[in-house]
Each structure stands twice: as C-alpha cells, then as structure tokens.
Amino acid sequence: MSIRGGPSGRLVERRGRTARRPPYTRPVLRRPLLSRLGCGAAILAAAALAALMLTPLVRSMIFPASQAPFPEPREGEGWSVVSYETTDGILLAGASFPAPSSDAPVLLYFHGNAEAAAHNLPLADDLRARGFGVFLAEYRGYGGLCGSPSEEGLYADGEAALAELGRRGISPERVVLVGRSLGSGVAVELATRHRVAAVVLVSAYTSLVDMGRIVAGPLAPLVVRDRFDSLSKVGRVGAPVVLIHGALDDVVPVAMGRRLAAARPGARWVEVPGTSHNDFPGLAALVADEVDAALAGARNAPPP
DSSP states (O other), X not given: OEEEEOTTSOEEEESSOOEEOOOOOOOOOOOOHHHHHHHHHHHHHHHHHHHHHHHHHHHHHHOOOOOOOOOOOOTTSOOEEEEEEOTTSOEEEXXXXXXXXXXXXXXXXXXXTTSOGGGGHHHHHHHHHTTOEEEEEOOTTSTTOSSOOOHHHHHHHHHHHHHHHHHTTOXXXXXXXXEETHXXXXXXXXXXXXXXXXXXXXXXXXXXXXXXXXXXXGGHHHHOOOOOOGGGTGGGOOSOEEEEEETTOSSSOHHHHHHHHHTSTTOEEEEETTOOSSOOTTHHHHHXXXXXXXXXXXXXXXXX
C-alpha cells in the first residue's frame, strides 16, 4: 500500500508507488480571436465616426472666416481692390499697394484665421511707407468671397495671388512671402514651390495637428484634417527665412516657433519681449527692418 496526495495536496493511500497529484489549476478562459478582432474593429469604427462628426466643427474653429470685405478705396489713398481667379474657379479679391519703383520688393501677405485681409489695410499702408509694394491676399470663404476654406483651398488661393502678381510684371524673385499665424502655413507651402526673395513668418506654428494636440490631445490627428505641416517643409525653403514671435504668445506657443526655426538651418529667430499673439505693436516696422536685413544678406552672400 502507498500514500498519494489528493486534490488538496493531502496524502492518500494507494497500492503501488507513492506520488502526488498536480495541484488544481483553474482553467484560463480565452476570448476567441474573431471576437477580439470584432471588438477592435468596433472601437476603430467608433473613433472614425467621432472623427467624422467632429471634423466640421474643428474646421469651423480653424477657419472662422471673417466676412469683412475690402472697403471702396478713397481717392488718393494709393491702393486698389484687385479681382483674380483660382485654378479651381473661385473668384478672389486682394488689395494692391503698388511698389514705389520697378525693382522694389513686394510683400505678399497672408493673414491669420480670425481676421480678414481688409483688417490689415493699415499694416499695408505702413509697409508701403517703408518703400515696399504690398499685396493683401484674401482666402476663399473670407471677406464675403465664395467658397469654403481648407488647406488645399488656401494653397490654391496663394498660388492665384502669386500668379496675379506675375500678370502685373512682378516675378517671384521680387516677392517676399509674409504669413501670420494661419497664413504662415500658406507662406511656407508656396516657398517650397517657388524661388522667392525671402519668407517672413509671424507667430508661426509647427503644424495645425500640433496646435490641435493642445486641445484634443491624442485625438488631434483624427479630427484635424487640415494639417499645414510647416515643420516638415520649412527645411526645403531655399529663400532666407525670418521667424518673428511674441514671447507672451497665448495662442501659438513660442516653443513652436523655436522648433520651426531650428528645423530650418540659417533661419533668423526674432523673439519679441512683452508681445502676445494678437497684441503686436510696431509689427510693420519690425517686418520692414527684417525684410531689409534678409534681402541685404542675400545680396551679399557668396554664390553657391
């Protein structure tokens, strides 16, 4: 007779040899593979549906589209409203402040998301007084114009403005692209396509997805369809690049501007103390000084 352990580990008698039963183990219940895949698909479908529903809301936040139109210029003001058309058939309008001479630089200005081009008429007048020509470009869906703004749409609008300058005898080599906030993404994109005189970015972001992460966290890539990914493009800009950013910017973090500047070797970084996103005193003089310096540096640079 021998002794053997039972289910509880106690010894039991049995004829023959002495042995122990293995301890009782609770069976592990595994979810069938198809069930797990179905659960994952449902989660993805729910996320996609949420992104689809939120995209129009997010786009309306990116493009609030001020409807302020250009006023009728008064006699002697020295500027005019210009109509021109995009390649996809949208009729646009811009404000043209002619350059004082045939070789003077022309600043093609792209405004921020919460304003219209008409709001920058005083800025353009100040820049003209510094010896520049200025063209204030309006976006589709803004300023009383037709169309719905989007990333690709704004790029097309920028191309149309540059083409209109060309029809007026102003080649890209005379054009300085100036983009503020939202408009910085348009300026960077055009500067990767055309050899322009210089690029000035005011309160520029790295991308709108990065901006979205401030509010939506990891959901931002799903709901922000208009990427404006300047960080991945700015290194391909061949023209001199200047970035101007308020140290107290409460909309686009100044750290974003620093990252963008670091991504473009040779870019000039100008951080303005005591200045926020919407309160930027002396901007015209600052832009004019930086454009003069950038163009002078380009003229004096050794040939490549």
